[in-house]
Amino acid sequence: MGKTLVEKVFASHLKNEPFTGTKVLSLDVVMCHEITTPIAIADLQWRNKDRVFDASRIKAVIDHVNPPKDTQSAIQSKIMREWAKSHGIRDFFDIGRNGVCHALFPENGFIRPGNTVIMGDSHTCTHGAFGAFAAGVGTTDLEVGILKGVCAFREPKTIRVNLTGKRGSKVFAKDVALEITRRITMGGATDHVIEYRGEAIESMTMEERMTISNMAIECGATSGICMPDETTLDYLWPFIAAEYGNDRAKALSAFRAWWSDDDAEYAKVIDIDLSGLEPLATTGYKPDQVFPLRELGEHRIDQVYIGSCTNGRISDLREAAAVAKGHRLHEGVRGIVAPATTAIWRQAMKEGLLDVLSEAGFMVTNATCGACLGMSNGVLAPGEVCAATTNRNFNGRMGKGGMVHLMSPASAVASGIMGRLTDPRTIQ
Amino acid sequence: MKTFGGKVLFLNRSDINTDEIIPARYLTEVTKDALGPHMLEDLKLDGFDAQAPAVKSAGVIVTRENFGCGSSREHAPWALEVNGITTVIAQSYARIFRQNMFNCGMLAIELPGADIDELFARCAGAPVDCRVDLDRGTVHFERDGATLLSKSFSLGGFDAALVAAGGWVEYADSRF
Numbered sequence A: 001m002g003k004t005l006v007e008k009v010f011a012s013h014l015k016n017e018p019f020t021g022t023k024v025l026s027l028d029v030v031m032c033h034e035i036t037t038p039i040a041i042a043d044l045q046w047r048n049k050d051r052v053f054d055a056s057r058i059k060a061v062i063d064h065v066n067p068p069k070d071t072q073s074a075i076q077s078k079i080m081r082e083w084a085k086s087h088g089i090r091d092f093f094d095i096g097r098n099g100v101c102h103a104l105f106p107e108n109g110f111i112r113p114g115n116t117v118i119m120g121d122s123h124t125c126t127h128g129a130f131g132a133f134a135a136g137v138g139t140t141d142l143e144v145g146i147l148k149g150v151c152a153f154r155e156p157k158t159i160r161v162n163l164t165g166k167r168g169s170k171v172f173a174k175d176v177a178l179e180i181t182r183r184i185t186m187g188g189a190t191d192h193v194i195e196y197r198g199e200a201i202e203s204m205t206m207e208e209r210m211t212i213s214n215m216a217i218e219c220g221a222t223s224g225i226c227m228p229d230e231t232t233l234d235y236l237w238p239f240i241a242a243e244y245g246n247d248r249a250k251a252l253s254a255f256r257a258w259w260s261d262d263d264a265e266y267a268k269v270i271d272i273d274l275s276g277l278e279p280l281a282t283t284g285y286k287p288d289q290v291f292p293l294r295e296l297g298e299h300r301i302d303q304v305y306i307g308s309c310t311n312g313r314i315s316d317l318r319e320a321a322a323v324a325k326g327h328r329l330h331e332g333v334r335g336i337v338a339p340a341t342t343a344i345w346r347q348a349m350k351e352g353l354l355d356v357l358s359e360a361g362f363m364v365t366n367a368t369c370g371a372c373l374g375m376s377n378g379v380l381a382p383g384e385v386c387a388a389t390t391n392r393n394f395n396g397r398m399g400k401g402g403m404v405h406l407m408s409p410a411s412a413v414a415s416g417i418m419g420r421l422t423d424p425r426t427i428q
Numbered sequence B: 001m002k003t004f005g006g007k008v009l010f011l012n013r014s015d016i017n018t019d020e021i022i023p024a025r026y027l028t029e030v031t032k033d034a035l036g037p038h039m040l041e042d043l044k045l046d047g048f049d050a051q052a053p054a055v056k057s058a059g060v061i062v063t064r065e066n067f068g069c070g071s072s073r074e075h076a077p078w079a080l081e082v083n084g085i086t087t088v089i090a091q092s093y094a095r096i097f098r099q100n101m102f103n104c105g106m107l108a109i110e111l112p113g114a115d116i117d118e119l120f121a122r123c124a125g126a127p128v129d130c131r132v133d134l135d136r137g138t139v140h141f142e143r144d145g146a147t148l149l150s151k152s153f154s155l156g157g158f159d160a161a162l163v164a165a166g167g168w169v170e171y172a173d174s175r176f
């Protein structure tokens, strides 16, 4: 019997199996942000164990509330800053070079095929786009990861999603992610990883693969996973060329070794033909309540939010600007764009995207999570509705009493122009 | 080891997420105690009042499927713990929340759907106490000293070890 990618990663990183089915893995990368890490740091200090297992394997960022909005968030940042300094954590990203963790860390080439990665953040599954096992964990798991470089998991089974067919116009990776969520349902992939396969994922860019892997957690999955191929190699090449002596073929065959074997066993196989897919959005407070946008025209909106670890990358801003060009936001609709990282922000500025969006009436903010989790930069008032490119539409997610419809950047801008949920294919 | 059991809070809904257990706007708090007043503040459930005495005095939550889905925030179990709730009984959990519970030395008990249905049908609606017998792996639901219902559960070896050790930091520290 062959092995899946995740089974190979588990076998190669297994440190201990204290109980049948409980696998303690050694960790390649432990990522930290200022919301879930400070309490771990405080606990380590309280236990007199303020150490790190390997400073070079720890990556840290201030991203969620950036710049700080009040004294408490300023303290969280300060704790991160001082901790990174005292332990010699070189890969620490403070204001001026920071950005949303799941966009920033890949951008810096930190995640490699076959890696084990944890972070105190549920959307850590994003990094599975590189063929890694990347799982969100709580503060206690993070704390032990920081101290010992290990984490315990029940080995997840794998759900294989075969994506075939060519997407139509204005149908994006986000629409694919929403369709997968609708099909698997919220909680339908608990204790599983979702492996994305098929020609449609093979022809996608790394940014698109990250958008799709990012939403694996909305089905309860431990990680999303893509097979590492030439696209992955191209993305990582500036960071790894030296490691492989500039030999691409060598790197590719090392990547290829992680691929799931042909005779690997899957818990479930789901086939999705993307050729019939339309632009989609959620309604209500669950991410699997997904419908075609053309059926949702009666839902009015107060705000558009473009950003987050799902859709705040440069390709997303290009799609948003392409729809916005020559239009203005509908009267009474507020638009906010938060490029996911500082580098993306600069690139968007150079390409003139920020200008196009600003001209259409959007406010462009710095790189931060901000409104995505209702902490700053665009929190909704009770009863307000937002068309958002984020990943979670829970009640109150973007502010107490507010509602979020999830969709692609093109769809969000189209909705902003019309003042109600709008299929982007209807905007000229 | 923590103590388990107490008055039961019935939450008759599936997919209760961690934003509902503790909203993100309180994640800048740097002590667990500060989370206490905000537990379940955004829960969408007909007739539910997060400030009601029955919520504040509970020691056990009984609920349905996929409890604790969404964010990885361990603030969710902490918010329960500072309110005296160290046991949750559900049909299923989101993975991260479930692990966070055991990592804190708390109990996330899984019961089959039929048992949960029966619990709601026979025990919800009037005050009921839950007694947890960890050694035997049983939970007993009692009202006015009389047992209404008893159910058995099993914990995985690792989960039981975390509960006995008081959490994952304690357990990992002595071994790895």
Ligand code: SF4
Residues within 6 Å of the ligand: A064, A100, A101, A102, A121, A123, A307, A308, A309, A310, A368, A369, A370, A372, A373, A390, A391
């Ligand atoms: S952008 Fe939103 S979902 Fe992504 S890490 Fe930040 S808060 Fe979480």
